[in-house]
Amino acid sequence: MERVKAEIWQSFVREDGLGGNPAGVVIHNGSLTREQMQVVARKLDVSETAFVEHVSNRTKLGCYQVLFYTPDGSQVSLCGHATIAAGGRIFTSGDFANQRKFSERYERSGRWCETEVRMENDMIFYQQEIPSHTEYLSWGGICDSLGLTYEDFDERFDPTKILTDALIALEKDSLERLPAEYPVKDLRRALDDEQLQGVHLFALGKGDPVAQCRNLAPAVGINEEAATGSVTGLLAHVLRNQSLLTRDQLQGALMRFEQGETEHTPASNLFVRFKGEEVWVGGRVRKVREQKIDL
Incomplete structure (x- = not known):
């Protein structure tokens, strides 16, 4: 039986480490199907799990493709606290652990969008997509x-x-x-x-x-x-x-x-x-x- 390594990160914690929202993070090489991602998200049973694939070094930032799933199998486009969790994993132990920013690709309505994720002092920030109208x-x-x-x-x-x-x-x-x-x-x-x-x-x-x-x-x-x-x-x-x-x-x-x-x-x-x-x-x-x- 195939096994997948997953990590749980607590995002948006206070300075004392309390509070926050748990998110799953799974680093993979593209071998996981979307159905398998749904299985992992259901078993982790945290509000969102980020499935992170390193797809390109085409920019100085490096690029990661990320899909987000909830425990009931729903896919969400850009999940903020799971993006922060993925950033924690990448900045501390990934291929870009010594860098301070990377590019994240995420899927919205069948198309790929892109944002930037940065480490600033002891916090991780990402650029929020803003719609043209409300x-x-x-x-x-x-x-x-x-x-x-x-x-x-x-x-x-x-x-x-x-x-x-x-x-x-x-x-x-x-x-x-x-x-x-x-x-x-x-x-x-x-x-x-x-x-x-x-x-x-x-x-x-x-x-x-x-x-x-x-x-x-x-x-x-x-x-x-x-x-x-x-x-x-x-x-x-x-x-x-x-x-x-x-x-x-x-x-x-x-x-x-x-x-x-x-x-x-x-x-x-x-x-x-x-x-x-x-x-x-x-x-x-x-x-x-x-x-x-x-x-």
Whole structure:
């Protein structure tokens, strides 16, 4: 029986190593089929697993092709915390361990896209893909499924659809009151109606952090994510467009977002920085364990 070596990395941890979101990382030479990747992702049973293949030295960066799968077999395009985890693996023990950046190819809607991943001090950053447009979201169906009412909303922010997610701002006490156990089937049905994968609920802060967040994605088998890099980057982009950030933040100051705090789990720390029009998402990462998976 063939066995595959997998590693678990915790992305977006705090300086003390707590918090964060686990992701699987599998380095392979192109021999794994997509069906085998789905088997590995299911057995690892973390929210996303990155399957990393070194495909080219055509640039000074080196290029890795990465596919992302969830435990239920769904493929996602670009997973932020799994990208940070893959960066942790590559920068510490890969072919480019002595370099500070590499190029990552990922698949979106049947085509290959590319981003850059960098090591900056003790954090790993990647450039977030930003769509050319967003859409206004009618909050009724999604919010009704969670028992939210109009009084729960922060009226400064316009609910937004961006790529596969909904962004909705709540008052801080409303976010904190939202229970960990929610009507999963009802929310999934509401997301399906909007052709979305998840909803990112957040409460704006008064400085640091910029926002406290929760991410619910039952449409891809994830009831709640402890840290979602890509959606955090998209949120920062929309906050910029809606004029809800400070001048320093707009000019490149490092912004911190908290996500996933519960009674028993400390919050993850996610960071975003603007470089001109570019959006860079990053955080700290630590290796948790290795394991062998039977195919």
